[in-house]
Amino acid sequence: MIIFYDQKSGKIEGTIDGRVHSEDHLKMWVGDKAKTERLIVNWKPVKDYKDEKGNLIAQDYEPEHEQKELWVGLENRKNNIYDYKVDVKTKLLVKK
């Protein structure tokens, strides 16, 4: 997920969904580019599953961010992104 937030207040202005972001997503911008910053959180593989021949058949992914559970909740919409804002110094999400 990519979050766009106000540079000064940390107020979240918008999002782009997804676990891995391509160049198409990285050239997008949500909100006023002069007033917003973005926080990009990609997901990374953390566990491989292989068949008896050693071929990779599946992987577990998790968000590459220290607030992992929160980001998982954002993806499955158990958490509402607009209940949070970004701490502009730490880049952590904090409840409003």
Added chain:
Amino acid sequence: MTQKIIISKAGYNILTETNVNNLIFSSDYNTLKYATTGTINVTGNYADYYHTVAAVPPFFPATYWNRAEATVAHGLGYTPYFSGYMEGTAFRAQTPIYFGDFIYSGYHSVYADSNYLYFTAVFNAEYSTGTYSFTYYYRIFKNNTGL
């Protein structure tokens, strides 16, 4: 021989069926291709209203008309196929949306060009101070509308 992928509905022969309504999928036809999904907040200050209607006691309060817009820069270089949804308290409604009664009304829309999606809220309210916020969901497809 031209190669195709066709999935027909039950009871129809993929080798002979020509009515597209009897097919679930056919590679002869283009399909919608998801590019991006996400959300955007449109916010503003009630104090920035552009028009006011004076109160008519005892029933009609003064109302203030507001307009706000926010954009998603999609970067595709053409007008894509897209859709927008407004988040309500217990619903999602596809834009454009109009609602109104004898005092209040509002209009929410999403439109696009080759660079942006524009999310627009136009409404009146009883307030002239404080802030407002509307959340929208968007879906952008790779398909070029050719418009």
